[in-house]
Amino acid sequence: MSALSGVDIRRRLQEASLDQRLVISPILEIDEQIRPDQASVDLRLGFEFAFVSPSFFGVVDELSPKLSDPAAFSGLYKRQYVPFGKSLSIHPHQFLLATTLEYLRLPPNLMAYVVGRSTWGRLGLIVATAIGIHPLFAGPLTLELRNLGETPLEIHPGQAVAQLFFHTVSNDGGGQAPQQSQYVGAANLLPRSLSSKTPPCQ
Amino acid sequence: MSLEVSRQATRFFISRVRSQVGELLLQDYPGGHPGPKLWLGVLNGLLDTSESYVNQSEQHGLPDQQVSQILLDASKLARTSYDLIEQMAGTAATDLHYSVVGPLQRWFEQSGLKNTTLFRAQLVANYEIAPVDRTFFDRIRSPASSLEDALNAVKWPLQRITVPSAAFGVLPHYAIVAHEIGHALFGEVTWDFSQYQTEEDIFWGSVSAALDGAVPSTDLVLFIQEVHNSWIAEIASDAFGYLMAGPAFFFALCGFLEAVGSGVGISESHPPNDLRRDLIFDRLQATNGVGAFTEVFERKTGQSLSRNINSTLIGVLPSTDLLIANLANYLPSGPSISSKEKAVTLASLVPLMKAISPQVYNQAEEFIRKIKPELIYSQDRFLLDLDMHLEPLLYAIPPVETRNSSQQTEPADFATILNVGWVALLAKLDQLRVRSGRKGDQQIEKGEALHSLLLKAVELSEAKRAWEGVP
Numbered sequence: 001m002s003a004l005s006g007v008d009i010r011r012r013l014q015e016a017s018l019d020q021r022l023v024i025s026p027i028l029e030i031d032e033q034i035r036p037d038q039a040s041v042d043l044r045l046g047f048e049f050a051f052v053s054p055s056f057f058g059v060v061d062e063l064s065p066k067l068s069d070p071a072a073f074s075g076l077y078k079r080q081y082v083p084f085g086k087s088l089s090i091h092p093h094q095f096l097l098a099t100t101l102e103y104l105r106l107p108p109n110l111m112a113y114v115v116g117r118s119t120w121g122r123l124g125l126i127v128a129t130a131i132g133i134h135p136l137f138a139g140p141l142t143l144e145l146r147n148l149g150e151t152p153l154e155i156h157p158g159q160a161v162a163q164l165f166f167h168t169v170s171n172d173g174g175g176q177a178p179q180q181s182q183y184v185g186a187a188n189l190l191p192r193s194l195s196s197k198t199p200p201c202q
Numbered sequence: 203m204s205l206e207v208s209r210q211a212t213r214f215f216i217s218r219v220r221s222q223v224g225e226l227l228l229q230d231y232p233g234g235h236p237g238p239k240l241w242l243g244v245l246n247g248l249l250d251t252s253e254s255y256v257n258q259s260e261q262h263g264l265p266d267q268q269v270s271q272i273l274l275d276a277s278k279l280a281r282t283s284y285d286l287i288e289q290m291a292g293t294a295a296t297d298l299h300y301s302v303v304g305p306l307q308r309w310f311e312q313s314g315l316k317n318t319t320l321f322r323a324q325l326v327a328n329y330e331i332a333p334v335d336r337t338f339f340d341r342i343r344s345p346a347s348s349l350e351d352a353l354n355a356v357k358w359p360l361q362r363i364t365v366p367s368a369a370f371g372v373l374p375h376y377a378i379v380a381h382e383i384g385h386a387l388f389g390e391v392t393w394d395f396s397q398y399q400t401e402e403d404i405f406w407g408s409v410s411a412a413l414d415g416a417v418p419s420t421d422l423v424l425f426i427q428e429v430h431n432s433w434i435a436e437i438a439s440d441a442f443g444y445l446m447a448g449p450a451f452f453f454a455l456c457g458f459l460e461a462v463g464s465g466v467g468i469s470e471s472h473p474p475n476d477l478r479r480d481l482i483f484d485r486l487q488a489t490n491g492v493g494a495f496t497e498v499f500e501r502k503t504g505q506s507l508s509r510n511i512n513s514t515l516i517g518v519l520p521s522t523d524l525l526i527a528n529l530a531n532y533l534p535s536g537p538s539i540s541s542k543e544k545a546v547t548l549a550s551l552v553p554l555m556k557a558i559s560p561q562v563y564n565q566a567e568e569f570i571r572k573i574k575p576e577l578i579y580s581q582d583r584f585l586l587d588l589d590m591h592l593e594p595l596l597y598a599i600p601p602v603e604t605r606n607s608s609q610q611t612e613p614a615d616f617a618t619i620l621n622v623g624w625v626a627l628l629a630k631l632d633q634l635r636v637r638s639g640r641k642g643d644q645q646i647e648k649g650e651a652l653h654s655l656l657l658k659a660v661e662l663s664e665a666k667r668a669w670e671g672v673p
Contacts, residue, residue: 018593018594018597018599023594025599025600025602025603025662026602026603026611026662026666028666047300047661047665081230081300083230083234083300084665084668084669085234086230101662103600103602103658105597105598105599138598138599138636158665158669188654
């Protein structure tokens, strides 16, 4: 498994075969977001945010029948659309979900890791905790933002907050979309379920 | 003493309405569109005027009767402001997808219309445009300067465009908004049907014959003119919808009419669904450049595009005699026009409209060509869009960007997204490579996935447009 260079990433974006093409769309400024001398793509903050409002939700318990409904988590979050030109403050120790502006689609032989950009990290902003992205994922990425710093941070849609590193996957699984994969083709930033298999209840 | 109580009550009411308007002013509206805030400005102006009346009522020495009248006027204005808040229902980002207002407004502006617009979504399975006139406000005595400023900031008549919300708020159906914009354009065209005098004569002859040779009464003639004008307006609006959105408008109109169970759909305000469908489909079959829309569809999907591809349930018109009999049972008699007279009018107008419609479509096209020819969704563009986006969409790649002739990327146009989406939905949905559902109908799940891909395409193409400053 080797990491893709900036040049490799650009080449993958131009791949003629749709099956094999890496899609990151839109890349608003390609020379800034994919530098040939680096090995990543900068990702921008999107427009949809979800704030946790736990007071009326109770405890998140994977075994609770309440969570068997795919829409159950919608009660835990308050969603907000923030357009270009507007911003929001993320206060110390606040947690919220966000999306990337870019829509991502991975071919069967690529996986990726999303990580925060170092400047934001030094200010205390954690951008993603579930950082692995499997082959054939399609959709905007959901970012888990948490301000671990001591000062509020103002964040603006369109800001580059994360970067994506790509690795080739040696066995492409025959090119079939993983049927049980939770997020393939999805454009919803809220979680749907905690795991694909629920252990039996007593 | 009692007048003082009335004055305080009026102030209290004004304060409550002002507070409600203030809360609405703090919201962000879909697309950052100014319409809602301009409307709220008018409401605030009404409240300022109302408040100025209350202050005026405190002038020393005014007779009680005059004070009563002033306070009554103040209450009426505050009440009007409250009533007019109703126009805001469904304008919030929770009701209407944030990104769709931008492209709809662009359609409106590109067609040459300058009016202020107010987009809203309601729990009603209907698309509608309704003008809101300034005349009422101009009759208000001693308007506050804020009201005058707010009225001057609006380009009247304000056009309120309503789309269905929630379950019926389906993005591909939004092509119907082009038809609603067509209604606003209708008055901008000088329609000329003078070449159809023979067909008009045939129409009057068939009305007279169906009424056993009776000469139509003045009331019936007025009724006929009203229905005639309404039907022409609908057909012309369909023509504008077709011109701006191409096949997507045909699919949207037919799909929506079927989804809401519209059936035959003939009424005093609307020509029958079957006729509207036929008129648009005739255009889809007309060859131009790369071929007819129907040919392009077939070339790119391997499937034939039939006129009822997504509207099998739309009722086909029966024979004229049967139609008259059916309508006479269903239409209520008026004070001076019988059910039969109404039925005869509607049934006899069908062949006349068929005859006139090519002229309606041609004049609509001439009009758009003069205003902005690029607004017309052509057969060439349909082919280009399907070439570029259909196959990628089936690989879960939303049509966000288009490559121009110099291989630069541009934001995909709304009509592009709608057309590619409709073709995928009608002819290729089973090939959409998205997660299949753990339970339930796979096609429905794919339909939902396609819908979210199209919404994402609109959002991201609008983002690219905003970032690059593309008008």
